[in-house]
Amino acid sequence: SDDELKEEALNLEMVVVGRTSYISGW
Secondary structure (H helix, E strand, O other), X not given: OHHHHHHHHXXXXXXXXXXXXXXXXX
16 A cells, blocks of 8 residues: 555665665764
């Protein structure tokens, strides 16, 4: 469903943000 896609996108965004902050040392 559309909601599932939104959840998946949000989870992916969190992973990307977490990885970015980890690399930049935040």
